[in-house]
Amino acid sequence: MRGMKFSFLCRSKPEKTGKRVAIIGAGPAGLTAAGYLVCKGHDVDIYDKMPEPGGLMLFVIPEFRIPVERVRLGAKELEEEFEVTYYPKTKVMEGERQDEGDEFYERVVRLSELKEKYDAVLIATGIWNVRRIGIPGDDLEGIISPLELLFWIKGHELGYVPKEKVPDLKGKKVGIIGAGLTAVDVAFECNRLGAEVEIFYRRTIREAPAGAYEINILRNRGVKWFELVTPKRVIGENGRVKAIELLRTRLGEPDETGRRRPIPIPGSEFQVELDYLVFAIGMVSTPPVNGSYLATDRRGRIVVDSRHMTSVEGIFAAGDVVNGPTKVGRAIKDGLYTAVSIDKWLRGEL
Amino acid sequence: MERKYLYLDYLTCIGCETCETVCAFIHDGNPNIRIYVTENKQYVPINCKHCDDAPCLRVCPTHAIYRDEDGAVRIHEEKCIGCLACLQVCPYGVPFYSLKVKAITKCDMCADRREEGLEPACALMCPAEAIQYGPLEIVLELVKERRAKNIPEHQRELSDEELERSVISGYSVL
Ligand SMILES: Cc1cc2nc3c(=O)[nH]c(=O)nc-3n(C[C@H](O)[C@H](O)[C@H](O)COP(=O)(O)OP(=O)(O)OC[C@H]3O[C@@H](n4cnc5c(N)ncnc54)[C@H](O)[C@@H]3O)c2cc1C
Ligand code: SF4
Ligand code: SF4
Numbered sequence: 001m002r003g004m005k006f007s008f009l010c011r012s013k014p015e016k017t018g019k020r021v022a023i024i025g026a027g028p029a030g031l032t033a034a035g036y037l038v039c040k041g042h043d044v045d046i047y048d049k050m051p052e053p054g055g056l057m058l059f060v061i062p063e064f065r066i067p068v069e070r071v072r073l074g075a076k077e078l079e080e081e082f083e084v085t086y087y088p089k090t091k092v093m094e095g096e097r098q099d100e101g102d103e104f105y106e107r108v109v110r111l112s113e114l115k116e117k118y119d120a121v122l123i124a125t126g127i128w129n130v131r132r133i134g135i136p137g138d139d140l141e142g143i144i145s146p147l148e149l150l151f152w153i154k155g156h157e158l159g160y161v162p163k164e165k166v167p168d169l170k171g172k173k174v175g176i177i178g179a180g181l182t183a184v185d186v187a188f189e190c191n192r193l194g195a196e197v198e199i200f201y202r203r204t205i206r207e208a209p210a211g212a213y214e215i216n217i218l219r220n221r222g223v224k225w226f227e228l229v230t231p232k233r234v235i236g237e238n239g240r241v242k243a244i245e246l247l248r249t250r251l252g253e254p255d256e257t258g259r260r261r262p263i264p265i266p267g268s269e270f271q272v273e274l275d276y277l278v279f280a281i282g283m284v285s286t287p288p289v290n291g292s293y294l295a296t297d298r299r300g301r302i303v304v305d306s307r308h309m310t311s312v313e314g315i316f317a318a319g320d321v322v323n324g325p326t327k328v329g330r331a332i333k334d335g336l337y338t339a340v341s342i343d344k345w346l347r348g349e350l
Numbered sequence: 351m352e353r354k355y356l357y358l359d360y361l362t363c364i365g366c367e368t369c370e371t372v373c374a375f376i377h378d379g380n381p382n383i384r385i386y387v388t389e390n391k392q393y394v395p396i397n398c399k400h401c402d403d404a405p406c407l408r409v410c411p412t413h414a415i416y417r418d419e420d421g422a423v424r425i426h427e428e429k430c431i432g433c434l435a436c437l438q439v440c441p442y443g444v445p446f447y448s449l450k451v452k453a454i455t456k457c458d459m460c461a462d463r464r465e466e467g468l469e470p471a472c473a474l475m476c477p478a479e480a481i482q483y484g485p486l487e488i489v490l491e492l493v494k495e496r497r498a499k500n501i502p503e504h505q506r507e508l509s510d511e512e513l514e515r516s517v518i519s520g521y522s523v524l
């Protein structure tokens with residue numbers, strides 16, 4: 001196997017500019033930006049809170065979609081051929097906030113500190129918090145965050161998580177709410193580990209963001225697909241999930257995303273018994289700031305201008321932390337064009 | 351020089367759009383590899399296969415289409431009269447007419463990059479390792495190695511000969 005070549009634009013390191021760039025977040029956006037910047041002769045250091053670079057590609061997305069080795073070799077090439085230095089297990093933060101995957105970091109560095117030490121800073125920290133649904137019982141034991149569950153499963157396979165942390169899902173009933181890429185991957189992994197999986201979605205398979213193709217593979221594997229249902233409350237017993245109460249929905253007029261809006265039907269409640277419940281209903285941007293150090297929008301995404309620069313001169317941002325949940329290709333695109341801006345800005349052309 | 355192949359394995363592709371992105375990046379925003387979305391929401395990149403027995407090359411009335419030393423099927427822009435015969439016969443609908451260039455444009459297997467000793471960008475950056483580039487033997491080996499990691503639904507019992515035919519896109523035109 002060959003690694004991804006993040007430095008695909010050049011063969012070897014050109015003459016050094018003497019400029020130093022810190023990148024926060026070693027996902028596809030950060031690594032691709034690093035590849036561009038080293039090809040322009042800048043020195044790049046990458047900070048990430050996880051034990052190794054790769055972001056969601058490495059720690060969440062299943063091996064059959066993106067092989068670990070493909071990402072690992074790519075990150076290693078940047079280190080060995082282009083002198084990129086990684087600072088793993090290092091969370092960058094201005095202010096404080098708990099995010100998913102925080103159990104892996106050992107050090108904290110302040111964003112303002114990096115700004116002082118480097119000529120430019122790029123934030124590419126993605127969407128490492130899970131949206132809460134806000135219904136009664138949504139904090140019961142047995143409700144697992146989709147990211148956490150995937151971290152445990154993949155982290156265990158990568159040797160970072162002890163076996164005891166991975167819940168024994170064999171024969172257990174796992175309910176998943178949502179029908180995006182996350183819901184589907186959680187379903188794949190739980191099914192593989194022997195769970196009885198049921199997916200609950202408020203629209204129909206036609207509107208499902210993961211697409212009918214992926215969902216039908218799961219159905220062929222015995223995953224149950226419930227459409228036109230929405231959760232009303234989680235029912236517990238001794239503090240643990242016992243069942244979920246759902247309402248049937250019907251589709252109304254299209255909403256701002258162009259998909260028909262699901263409308264709950266009053267009086268249509270029914271219950272499904274479960275051992276575990278996963279809300280895969282969306283993820284939230286996690287900028288390395290909590291407070292007013294730099295500008296974010298209503299949904300917590302970092303606000304950037306046409307130069308991909310944040311409200312702080314010299315700090316840029318790219319990838320899902322700016323755009324919300326997208327795909328690897330979109331993160332790579334944003335990483336590339338932001339790196340072009342950083343290079344121009346460092347040369348005084350912007 | 352040895353014939354190179356650029357093979358995109360749909361059984362391995364995850365539709366992440368990275369190939370289209372990097373292709374657009376190095377071509378002023380105009381990618382030669384483009385994602386199409388099927389009815390059941392599979393994201394499918396369509397690109398020139400640089401066919402062994404390329405119908406476009408055979409049909410072109412002005413011999414504007416040629417094969418370079420690495421095996422890439424390319425356009426002599428000044429010879430192209432824009433008759434679109436190549437588009438008519440390409441099984442994948444690949445060639446398109448560029449009003450700016452006033453000729454057909456299509457993937458040239460990253461000709462400029464190859465001159466500098468760099469490989470096609472899409473193959474280097476695809477996170478799923480769905481795009482392989484190189485001599486036939488190596489491509490076949492890498493495709494098989496990668497397919498072994500696929501879920502059973504994305505594995506197929508193909509003979510070596512069948513896989514080879516797919517890689518060289520040598521489905522002979524009857
Ligand atoms: C379950 C799941 C399945 C997916 N499947 C697909 C798919 O099949 N195809 C596809 O194209 N896309 C898929 N995606 C989307 C894709 O993974 C993301 O769009 C992409 O990874 C975003 O890249 P990024 O570089 O912006 O962020 P990320 O990949 O999230 O990387 C962010 C990095 O920042 C680090 N970080 C975060 N906060 C801090 C901090 N404070 N300090 C230091 N480091 C920090 C993280 O450790 C991480 O390494 C999937 C996403 C999920 C959740
Ligand atoms: S980069 Fe690879 S996985 Fe992504 S769409 Fe292109 S071929 Fe498919
Ligand atoms: S027929 Fe189509 S796919 Fe084959 S070489 Fe010509 S343009 Fe490429």
